[in-house]
Amino acid sequence: MLALTIILVSLALLGHAAFWLGLMNRWHAVGLARPIVKGVLLVLYVTSVAIPLAVLYYLAESVPVNGQPNAGLAAATTYVGFCAVFGLLHLTVWARRRWRARRPPRGVQLIRTRVVDLQSQSGVPLARGPRAHAFSFFPGNQLWRLHVNEFAVELPRLPAALAGLSICHWSDLHFSGRIDKAYYHEVVRLTNQTAPDLIALSGDICDSLATIDWIVEILAPAQARLGKFFILGNHDLRTRAVDRVRSAMREAGFIDVAGERLRIHDGLIEISGDERPWFDTTFEPSPAQSSSAQRLRMLLAHTPDRMPWARSQGFDLMLAGHTHGGQIRLPLVGPLVCPSWHGVKYADGFFSEPPTLLHVSRGTGSLLPLRFHCPPEFTKLVLRKSKTRP
Numbered sequence: 001m002l003a004l005t006i007i008l009v010s011l012a013l014l015g016h017a018a019f020w021l022g023l024m025n026r027w028h029a030v031g032l033a034r035p036i037v038k039g040v041l042l043v044l045y046v047t048s049v050a051i052p053l054a055v056l057y058y059l060a061e062s063v064p065v066n067g068q069p070n071a072g073l074a075a076a077t078t079y080v081g082f083c084a085v086f087g088l089l090h091l092t093v094w095a096r097r098r099w100r101a102r103r104p105p106r107g108v109q110l111i112r113t114r115v116v117d118l119q120s121q122s123g124v125p126l127a128r129g130p131r132a133h134a135f136s137f138f139p140g141n142q143l144w145r146l147h148v149n150e151f152a153v154e155l156p157r158l159p160a161a162l163a164g165l166s167i168c169h170w171s172d173l174h175f176s177g178r179i180d181k182a183y184y185h186e187v188v189r190l191t192n193q194t195a196p197d198l199i200a201l202s203g204d205i206c207d208s209l210a211t212i213d214w215i216v217e218i219l220a221p222a223q224a225r226l227g228k229f230f231i232l233g234n235h236d237l238r239t240r241a242v243d244r245v246r247s248a249m250r251e252a253g254f255i256d257v258a259g260e261r262l263r264i265h266d267g268l269i270e271i272s273g274d275e276r277p278w279f280d281t282t283f284e285p286s287p288a289q290s291s292s293a294q295r296l297r298m299l300l301a302h303t304p305d306r307m308p309w310a311r312s313q314g315f316d317l318m319l320a321g322h323t324h325g326g327q328i329r330l331p332l333v334g335p336l337v338c339p340s341w342h343g344v345k346y347a348d349g350f351f352s353e354p355p356t357l358l359h360v361s362r363g364t365g366s367l368l369p370l371r372f373h374c375p376p377e378f379t380k381l382v383l384r385k386s387k388t389r390p
Contacts, residue, residue, distance in 0.1 A: 012080045015087030020048035021336055021343075028339030029305055031277025034238075055079055097345065098334060105352035107154030107386055115375075116190065119144035122182040127369060132178040135369040142375040143366060144183075148190055149379040151350075154386040155316050155357065159268050159294045165383045167298075168196035168224065171321025172204040172363030174235065175211035175218075179365060184218045187364055187378065192223050194380045199224040201254065202321045203233025203275070203302035206245055207367055215248035226265055228254045231273035233302035233322060235367065257300060259283060267295065274301040274309070283313075296383070303339075304346035304360045311356045317381075318358045323347050325362030329373040348374075 024044050030037060058076035104110070119126050119136075126144060127133040136143055168191050173184065191199065199222055206212050222228060230249050232242065239245055246256055255262065257273035259281045264271065275281045297315045299306070304320040325348035326335020338344040351358040364378045 008080075008084050011085075011087035011091075012083040013087070015083035015085065015090060016048075016052060018090040019083065019086055020044065024048075025338050025343050026341050029277075029303065029341045031234075051079070094334075101334075101349065104151075104350045105357070107352070108350045108357070109152045111150040111152055111382070113150075114148040116146045116148060116186075117144055118146050118183055118186050122180075122186055124180065124182050126180045126183045128178055128180050132369040138370060140372055141369075142371045142373070143369055145375045146187065146190070146364075147362075147375050147377040148194070149377055150194070151379060151381055152384055153317075153350075153357065153359075153381045154384045155296070156386040157316055157355070158296055158383055158385045160385060162265075162268055162296055162383060163385050165198070165269075165296075166194075166196045167198045167200055167317075167319075167381045167383070168194060169200050169202065169319050169359060169361055169379045169381060170364050171202040171302075171319075171361035172233070172235075172324060172365055173201070174204055174207055174363070174365040174367045175214050176207035176367050177211055178367070178369055181214060181218060184214070184365070188218060188222045191378060192221070196224050196380055197226045198269075199228040199254075200271075200298070200300055200319050201228070201230040202300045202319050202361065203231050204235040204321065204363075205230070205232065205249065206239050207235050209239050209241055212239060212241060212244050212248055215245070216252045219249070219252040219254065222253075226269070228252075229257050229262075229271055229273070229300065230254045231256070231258045231275050231300045231302060232279065233275070234278045237278060263295075270295055270297045272297070272299050272315070274299060274306050276301075276306065278302070299356075304351075304358060305341045307346070307351070307353065307356065307358055310358070311353055315356050317383075318356050319361070320346075320358065321361045321363055323360060323362075324366070325360075325374045327363075327366070327368065327371055327374050331373065335374070 024041060027040055027044065055076040058072035127136040232245065236242060236245050250256065257271050258275045260272060262271045299310050299315040299318045301318060301320045303322040307318060310318045323338045323340060323346065326338050326344060329335045335344045335347045338347050340346055346360050348360050348362045361379060362374055362377045364376055366376060
């Protein structure tokens with residue numbers, strides 16, 4: 001009996017945490033004004049703490065009234081039962097997802113990962129300000145341990161002429177002033193060492209008005225044979241000078257593809273950008289690409305929540321960020337907080353949902369100077385023609 005009680009209580013606690021974290025993750029994904037989002041999140045935080053306290057109170061005051069259980073006790077018991085069932089279902093889904101996450105989808109192969117300690121390599125303090133400096137010394141913080149990844153990626157509809165094409169995926173740079181420019185200069189230097197054909201930046205470039213002036217200095221030296229492309233994310237709105245951000249990115253040699261269907265490289269590559277739900281990105285209707293089309297269709301989207309739309313449009317490759325991989329991940333458990341309608345499903349990595357292959361970056365920078373079991377990264381994708389038919 002004691003063992004059963006422990007199991008039920010554990011499932012109820014798990015279910016309560018999963019339910020409310022799930023609500024917060026999904027609310028984070030809405031495109032409403034930031035004050036509204038923050039206000040509702042505060043209500044959710046308070047409610048998630050108040051409900052367990054209320055349940056404990058009514059369970060402790062479980063004296064029947066006129067021989068009948070009081071309404072508070074009945075509500076508390078019902079909520080505990082709901083959480084236990086929800087916890088069991090969540091545990092099942094989580095175990096299945098973690099098992100699948102042990103290896104990338106078919107056709108995606110890790111070539112190499114290089115781990116660079118940017119703090120040691122730069123030779124100067126990278127944290128700016130007392131708070132960021134203090135956070136950067138937390139035990140286990142991987143803030144400065146940049147992972148430079150290279151993957152071979154098979155795409156069934158890749159034109160033969162594009163076999164070997166390489167794309168460097170950056171996301172979530174977060175120029176905020178909390179991390180020194182030297183960090184980003186090193187990211188650019190390392191990127192140029194990989195010699196990509198394209199650089200794709202999937203949003204969240206700046207967090208403050210003052211750092212817009214960093215853009216040209218830091219990003220202009222980045223080199224890519226076929227061009228550098230970008231979209232904006234929700235944090236770029238915080239600058240209150242979105243037009244200045246776009247202008248600075250263009251001055252740095254980047255091409256804005258938000259709402260575009262830009263064709264390059266003799267029409268072999270079509271690059272589009274989707275900044276929804278934060279910006280009104282409008283596209284002309286386009287039919288799904290047939291298997292015989294001789295063109296790579298690539299989408300830059302800040303949030304992986306745009307995956308269903310990408311599939312409906314027949315994109316071959318989608319690059320996204322926004323989630324930071326959860327940023328703080330628990331051993332074995334994985335990420336808990338992920339601003340997505342899908343919770344932690346698309347936290348980071350590769351996801352194959354034909355005809356689209358999605359890559360979600362953990363982010364190259366950080367606004368919050370804390371990363372546990374979730375180091376920053378940028379990724380080079382080397383495209384190959386799939387041997388199987390689409």
